[in-house]
Amino acid sequence: MLFEPEKLARLNLKTKKANQAAKEKEDDYKVNLKNLKEEQRLVQGIPDVYGKLFDDLGYRQAFKNLARQVATVETFKNVVLARVANPQSKRASVDMLEETFGIFINLQSVYKMMDKLKNVIPVFKRYQNHQPQ
Structure with missing residues (x-):
């Protein structure tokens, strides 16, 4: 046996938690563009x-x-x-x-x-x- 079932279950759980944390962080960055206001313009x-x-x-x-x-x-x-x-x-x-x-x-x-x-x-x-x- 390459991996024990318990180890696979732990890896699966760890991966799910990491994916959930990444999704929660991603939700923090969702922005409604209509709510943005220009504060400063940089002309280069x-x-x-x-x-x-x-x-x-x-x-x-x-x-x-x-x-x-x-x-x-x-x-x-x-x-x-x-x-x-x-x-x-x-x-x-x-x-x-x-x-x-x-x-x-x-x-x-x-x-x-x-x-x-x-x-x-x-x-x-x-x-x-x-x-x-």
């Missing part, structure tokens, strides 16, 4: 695709003294991506960044960044026209 496509394009186009390197301009460059990048996602006013872009992406940018820092862009625009134009500096 814009930063992933256009963020890489921003870097590949060299916009980050257009600012002189890059080490001192880290915050300015990040503000510029975030505003550009916000405008790609939804072209609106500066204030609306800042609001959208906070609500949609969880990125807080002070509106005043956007205006300061734009003041610094005045010096960078010629670099962008040369780069876009493939002219050396």
Whole structure:
């Protein structure tokens, strides 16, 4: 005899208990989708695709003294991506960044960044026209 009847009965009982416990756990995860509410939305496509394009186009390197301009460059990048996602006013872009992406940018820092862009625009134009500096 390969297995004794008592041992088979114990294994059978143990298996039934395990199956019952698994079914009870499974019942804990049943959800009525109509009762779900969205609490937060995570949008990843814009930063992933256009963020890489921003870097590949060299916009980050257009600012002189890059080490001192880290915050300015990040503000510029975030505003550009916000405008790609939804072209609106500066204030609306800042609001959208906070609500949609969880990125807080002070509106005043956007205006300061734009003041610094005045010096960078010629670099962008040369780069876009493939002219050396």
